[in-house]
Amino acid sequence: MAGRRSATARDQxxxxxxxxxxxxxxLAHCYRMSGSAHDAEDLVQETYLRAWRSYAGFEGRxxxxxxxxxxxxxxxxxxxxxxxxxxxxxxxxxxHDGPDRPPVPAAPGEVSWLEPVPDxxxxxxxxxxxxxxxxxxxxxxxxxxxxxxxxAMLILRDVLAFTAPETAxxxxxxxxxxxxxxxxxxxxLAELEPSPEDLLEPADQRARALxxxxxAAFERSDAVLLERVLRADATLEATPFRQxxxxxxxxxHLLDTYVLGKPGDWRMSATTANxxxxxxxxxxxxxxxxxxHGIVVLTPTATxxxxxxxxxxxxxxxxxxxxxxxAA
Numbered sequence: 001m002a003g004r005r006s007a008t009a010r011d012q013x014x015x016x017x018x019x020x021x022x023x024x025x026x027l028a029h030c031y032r033m034s035g036s037a038h039d040a041e042d043l044v045q046e047t048y049l050r051a052w053r054s055y056a057g058f059e060g061r062x063x064x065x066x067x068x069x070x071x072x073x074x075x076x077x078x079x080x081x082x083x084x085x086x087x088x089x090x091x092x093x094x095x096h097d098g099p100d101r102p103p104v105p106a107a108p109g110e111v112s113w114l115e116p117v118p119d120x121x122x123x124x125x126x127x128x129x130x131x132x133x134x135x136x137x138x139x140x141x142x143x144x145x146x147x148x149x150x151x152a153m154l155i156l157r158d159v160l161a162f163t164a165p166e167t168a169x170x171x172x173x174x175x176x177x178x179x180x181x182x183x184x185x186x187x188x189l190a191e192l193e194p195s196p197e198d199l200l201e202p203a204d205q206r207a208r209a210l211x212x213x214x215x216a217a218f219e220r221s222d223a224v225l226l227e228r229v230l231r232a233d234a235t236l237e238a239t240p241f242r243q244x245x246x247x248x249x250x251x252x253h254l255l256d257t258y259v260l261g262k263p264g265d266w267r268m269s270a271t272t273a274n275x276x277x278x279x280x281x282x283x284x285x286x287x288x289x290x291x292x293h294g295i296v297v298l299t300p301t302a303t304x305x306x307x308x309x310x311x312x313x314x315x316x317x318x319x320x321x322x323x324x325x326x327a328a
Contacts, residue, residue, distance in 0.1 A: 035086035095246035292317035
């Protein structure tokens with residue numbers, strides 16, 4: 001009995017040594033598939049559980065990486081089958097062009113909202129620009145509009161660089177089916193993706209300056225400073241609100257009228273999400289306490305911020321490693 005336990009312990013040590021190094025990239029894969037950081041965590045946990053259960057029969061018939069991606073992809077496909085695609089407000093309708101009023105939230109559970117993902121969860125410091133770009137919000141949003149199997153084909157081939165035969169083995173299909181599905185996925189993605197922009201990397205000094213300007217504008221309740229960092233064609237959207245806004249003038253009017261409040265109402269802490277500059281957002285409650293409010297993600301370009309997406313979900317602040325409240 002002791003010998004059997006020892007063999008099991010050795011197997012587990014070997015399993016962990018062979019698989020632990022793939023956890024971060026598998027988390028990124030499950031996030032691209034699901035559009036949710038929290039779901040991605042659960043999907044990776046299930047992937048490792050299934051991998052351990054089948055480890056004795058693995059026998060090295062493929063690489064460990066390919067084997068894990070096969071399990072993870074099929075875990076994702078099973079989990080996504082009964083679920084609605086995750087979206088942002090801009091995926092529901094055109095920009096708001098109605099009466100001047102505060103945006104209206106969707107009813108709880110009415111819409112499945114996309115979530116941001118912390119860079120430190122999924123991005124290796126040495127990750128290539130291509131790997132970071134594959135996590136940007138605009139692409140992840142577009143990926144959610146593809147049928148799940150086409151989404152998997154495109155991610156496996158175009159992001160992770162598996163060959164067509166490898167992708168077919170992972171998905172349990174034929175190479176011809178992969179090539180056909182990939183062609184349709186690429187064509188659909190080309191229709192969905194917005195016009196390409198020359199985005200700044202989060203570490204770029206210009207991107208940092210734009211984030212600092214945006215944060216300062218909110219913390220000082222300064223619409224003039226906000227105007228300096230937004231592009232003329234900037235867009236603004238926030239979950240769980242259905243309406244979104246296009247054009248700096250409309251964005252500024254909404255923020256100045258309904259959001260900015262007075263100096264000190266907002267506090268923000270810089271971070272990065274989806275390969276983009278971001279901030280954890282806190283709002284002062286009626287008792288004067290700065291409480292977690294959500295995560296804002298910016299799209300920085302050489303001519304200013306082109307897109308602001310705020311996720312009004314206090315739980316995300318903890319996901320990004322920040323406290324639920326700040327000291328006065």
